[in-house]
Amino acid sequence: MRFGPQHWWPARTRFEVVVGAILTQNTAWSNVERALAALRGRRLLTAARLSELPPGRLAGLIRSSGTFRVKARRLRAFLAYLNGRYQGSLDRMSRAPLEALRRELLAVPGIGPETADSILLYALGRPAFVVDAYTRRVLSRHRLLPHDAGYQEVRAFFERHLPSDPRLFNEYHALLVAVGKAYCRSRPHCGECPLRFDLRGRPPRG
DNA sequence: GACCAGGCACATC
DNA sequence: GATGTGCATGGT
Numbered sequence: 345m346r347f348g349p350q351h352w353w354p355a356r357t358r359f360e361v362v363v364g365a366i367l368t369q370n371t372a373w374s375n376v377e378r379a380l381a382a383l384r385g386r387r388l389l390t391a392a393r394l395s396e397l398p399p400g401r402l403a404g405l406i407r408s409s410g411t412f413r414v415k416a417r418r419l420r421a422f423l424a425y426l427n428g429r430y431q432g433s434l435d436r437m438s439r440a441p442l443e444a445l446r447r448e449l450l451a452v453p454g455i456g457p458e459t460a461d462s463i464l465l466y467a468l469g470r471p472a473f474v475v476d477a478y479t480r481r482v483l484s485r486h487r488l489l490p491h492d493a494g495y496q497e498v499r500a501f502f503e504r505h506l507p508s509d510p511r512l513f514n515e516y517h518a519l520l521v522a523v524g525k526a527y528c529r530s531r532p533h534c535g536e537c538p539l540r541f542d543l544r545g546r547p548p549r550g
Numbered sequence: 551g552a553c554c555a556g557g558c559a560c561a562t563c
Numbered sequence: 564g565a566t567g568t569g570c571a572t573g574g575t
Contacts, residue, residue: 353556365556372555375573410572414558456558476556521556 350518353466358434360389361467365459366418367409378408391432395423418454425452438468446472457495465517471510473502474517478524 355361360380367376382405383389388397397405403416423432429448430436437445442464449460457475464472475498484491489501506512 368555369557370555370570371557371572372574375555378573408572410555411557411570412572414570418558454558458557462556474556478556517556 350515350522352514352518352521353462355466356384357389358438358467359391360384362422362434362463363389363394363419365462365466366422366454367406367415369411369415369418369459371410376409379406382406382408391423391426391434394419395427395432414454418452421453422455425449434467438470442470442472445470457499461499465510465513469510471503471508471513473499473506473513475499475502476517476521478521479517482520482524 353361353364355364363383364376364380367379380389383394386405388394388405394402399416399420402419403412406412406415406419409415425448426432426434426437430440440448445464445468446460449455449463450457455463461472461474464470465474475495480489480491480493480498483489483498483501484493489498493501502513502516506516
């Protein structure tokens with residue numbers, strides 16, 4: 345495995361990123377892709393079209409992503425928020441202040457810290473560092489943070505040490521996941537981890 | 551057949 | 564505020 349650009353979050357539109365962010369909760373990405381393909385094939389991957397879809401039909405189309413009834417409800421909750429506050433427009437939404445957006449997203453049922461930051465970073469291009477299980481594992485293995493550090497604590501750690509650049513956050517997160525998968529899954533102590541943290545600004549080179 | 555995968559809400563203590 | 568449990572699929 346190489347650790348260059350990871351092409352993290354391949355998606356055709358920002359709306360597709362949002363849908364993917366909700367569908368991928370506790371689910372392998374390959375299962376999400378099928379659901380996205382089913383929606384895309386029916387030209388349903390827009391806020392307007394998805395909002396018109398009956399809940400049961402939406403659930404059926406995203407079945408492959410697991411917990412489909414729950415996720416259908418969560419997608420509709422997000423759409424209700426987007427329609428109600430930003431007239432269904434991610435463009436309008438993306439112009440709001442970052443902290444306000446995070447607060448609003450966390451208030452949507454089904455959107456927790458990781459999903460909120462994924463939407464902020466990958467869909468809206470905002471500098472929100474996404475923390476996931478791999479991120480925490482790699483950090484605690486390197487003794488950069490305690491293993492029980494909370495989500496906000498881990499996010500603050502990166503946002504404190506890195507320039508506030510969405511592209512850098514994107515690449516850093518992708519690299520952490522790649523490293524976590526390759527080295528930290530089954531090893532209690534990973535002496536061979538190639539990641540060299542340079543938290544003053546540059547991503548590690550692959 | 552168990553375990554995992556790019557979480558979250560809710561109940562309970 | 565910490566911990567446990569349901570959600571549910573597809574891959575290994």
